[in-house]
Every structure is written in C-alpha cells, then in structure tokens.
Amino acid sequence: MEHNGRALNVIIDNGSGMNVIAKAAIERLGLKTEKHPTPYRISWVNEANSVLVEQRCLVKFSLGKKYVDKAWCDVIPMTVVICY
Template identity: 45%
Template sequence: MSRNSERNPNEEDEILVVKRSLKIQSAKIEQQLENIFHTRCHIQGKVCSMIIDGGSCTNVASTMLVEKLGLTTTKHPNPYKLQWLNEGGELKVTKQAVVAFSIGKYQDEVVCDVVPIHAGHLLLGHPWQFDRCVIHDRYTNRYTFNHLGKNVTLAPLTLKQVYQDQIKLKESVEKVKKK
C-alpha cells in the first residue's frame, strides 16, 4: 500500500486551515504595529476624529474644529513656529483652546495648540500621555490609564473605519476651501 493511500483525506485541509488562521492573526498584528492610533470622540455632541501620537510634543486641535464648534481660544503663552514637511512653509502657532471631549464613559479636557491640521480634529500628544500616566501597549495599539479612580482602555478604529473618517475629513476640508 502506498503512503498516499494511508493519508487522512482531511489532513491537508487541516494544515491549510491552520496556515490561513496564522496568516490572518499575523496580518492583524502587523497592521497595528504599523498604524497610528485613530479613534472617535465626542466634542459638544459632535463625532470627531482623534489621533493619539506619543511622538507629538504637543496636543493639537484643528483650526477647522475650533471654528466650526466656536471654541474659545486664548493667546498662546509661548508662540512658536511650525515647519511643515511640504510646500506649506512655516506657520506661527499663536492660539490655544481647551477642548472637552468624551470617548464612551471617559470624559476629559485638554489644552491644545490650534493648528490647521487635516489628519484629524484632535491630536493627543506626549503631554496628554504624561499627564494621565498612560501606558501604550504597542502590540495591540491600545492605551490604558486610570481616570478618576477607574481604569480606561482605548482601542483603535479598524483600518476601514480610519479610511471612512479620512474621506469625511477630506470632504470637509474641500467644502471649507470652496467657501
């Protein structure tokens, strides 16, 4: 009797399923390792796009967000120049705004520099992470911290959700440019 005739007919299928399963898990992990943390928050009852980036040395609110929601701005205590990595040139950051936001049951407020960014409405940088003693699990791309005696864990959006948000932001920016 040959070896092939003794083989379980489902054996090859089982190996194939395991390989596919491992490949899917590996792809999900790689996607998180390569992605900036995107989520959604509520600001004055409006759904807004938020990015958390520990590499940013400041918290930022987009000029569009501040103008649309009529947020109060104050003079920046230490104005500074920001150099874009494109043809946009140099920009002087002269305003700040206190932004109250919520993500699920988590409610907070943060002082942000007001900058014309289009990647999101709100960017929480290193100052927010430091002030909240945030722990970033780079493997799952989740942020965990204690707020008012309760543990909070923030999970990222899926890539599809991030894409949808980016399309909406792009459309909003184009509407503002047309006006």
C-alpha cells in the same frame, strides 16, 4: 469627543508629543480660543513655510463613558487626509 450632544470622530496620535487641533475644527465647532502664552513656530505642518502658533484651546473629551478629561491644544491650520 462630544459636541452639543453629538459624538465626533477624532484622531489620537500617540506618536506625537504635541496636542494640536485644526483651526477649521475650532471654527466649525465654535470652540473658544485664547492667546498662546508662548507663541512659537513649527514647520512639520507646512513644508514650504513654518507656521506661527498663536492660539490655544481647552478641549474636553471622553474615552467611553467613564474617562473624561480636557487638554490644552495648540491651534494650527492643517488639513487631514485619510488614505485607505
């Protein structure tokens, strides 16, 4: 993924059937969001409470120089922890 001419590292998890992006990433990158056409709740992000998904963002990305695409991603509050 690239933003303002800079390459960004992203996590692509093919084990999930959802396209999501962290709310913090949206804010940090200054991406535009829009109201989700069908808001819904998910509970796998926060085990204590379900999270209401109310926004989405059209995210443009590329894999290498030849494959360029975009995908709607639901915006959710989440923190990614990297374990080695």
